[in-house]
Amino acid sequence: MNKIRVAVVGVGHLGRFHAEKFAQIPQVELVGIVDVVKERADEVARRCHTRPFYDFREVLPLVDAVSVVVPTVHHFNVTKAALEAGCHAFVEKPLASTPQEARQLVKLAEELGLILQVGHIERFNPAIKKLLAEVRDPLFIEAQRVSRFSSRCLDVDVILDLMIHDLDLILAITSSPVEELQAAGAPVVTDKIDLASVRLRFKDGIVANLTASRIALKPARSFRVYQPGAYLAADTLESTFVKVALEEGRFTEASPPLPEKFPGADPLREELEIFIEAIKSGHTPPVSGEDGFEALELAFRIKKEIERQKDLFLAREGSCLPDLRRHCVSSS
Incomplete structure (x- = not known):
């Protein structure tokens, strides 16, 4: 079977590791990476010897599968569009922002006969x-x-x-x-x-x-x-x-x-390799969309x-929790 054409959508802290791992997997052709931050997309694409995209919709017709590593609030829209375009999807946990959204994605993947795997990486530790x-x-x-x-x-x-x-x-x-x-x-x-x-x-x-x-x-x-x-x-x-x-x-x-x-x-590489194997074999991956839904x-x-x-507590105390976020100082 030919190499699986993959794009990584979102190359922030975790997504760039996805791109690096996919670039190392022999069965994968990393067609491109996507990020709304142009400088970040360009940098990761250059390092992984692939093409940068700035709108995920542009890359969907070019690939067999996507790895969705965007903020959780965008998981549903990106994954739904990818599935509807005929792409298998690996989605970082949690699968979606709500169980209702997650259930829709699981159902859609099943109806279209596509692999939907969720990134619960500890299963591969x-x-x-x-x-x-x-x-x-x-x-x-x-x-x-x-x-x-x-x-x-x-x-x-x-x-x-x-x-x-x-x-x-x-x-x-x-x-x-x-x-x-x-x-x-x-x-x-x-x-x-x-x-x-x-x-x-x-x-x-x-x-x-x-x-x-x-x-x-x-x-x-x-x-x-x-x-x-x-x-x-x-x-x-x-x-x-x-x-x-x-x-x-x-x-x-x-x-x-x-x-x-x-x-x-290397749990991350292992779970991504298993995703590729599931696409090739058609078998349900160890952490399926249904598993992701149940955890969510x-x-x-x-x-x-x-x-x-x-x-x-609020009803009993007649007060409200303080807004401490304004006063938070993070040190590294």
Whole structure:
């Protein structure tokens, strides 16, 4: 089969990495990159030895697939236009701004017989892949994902920015419906939720506790699973995996020696290569549009519960939350 002709739409902080990875994949012809900032488009195109475009509509007739790495608010319009033009689409998470938009994209891709893959990159982190392969009848899940404040990604709250990664991982472990949801969160330095704590109880009995913050002193990414006879832990920041298991009735370190490390891994390239393989084979990719929809739908249930809690607080206190965004100072 001929090379898959690809364009990257949006080459900001993350999009330029997409362009670089696609330029390295032998099965891909990087036809062009698109960005509304001309200087940025020109620079990335020059570095990746391809052609710059400044309106994504111009490149659609020239390619088989697009990688959508624009701000979340534009995901729906760009992806919908690409699908309608007959292009397969890789869309960075979250799939869309709302579950309703995401559902429309999933339905459209299915009707047109096109691949729609969502960029939940942690599925391709080798530490997570090892953890998922070891999961057996999980009882309890803990996820912590915190980062220092950054001026990037302020178009969405911490749930859609960070927590949605762990929601996707949990939904990859269980397909059971959520029976109980408790959530709390608050805006601290922006006008959106900057930190959140969530407890989920699923119909199959699994309980999951999640914490996400984008105003921590230092970053941390941990995902832990407790199951009969074993404890599994992945650090996705360091890409390490730990398993502690019962051996002869006692807790001992599992072999190989802990922690297991995965040097040289490239999750972004792997997920983009799998996208290309899905186009060639016609098979559903590991993180499908439906997966992206389900993670987004659960994220919005959490957002709704946090808003409900905030409304109860305001009604009780007879006051409003302060607007702290004006006073936020970011240091790097």
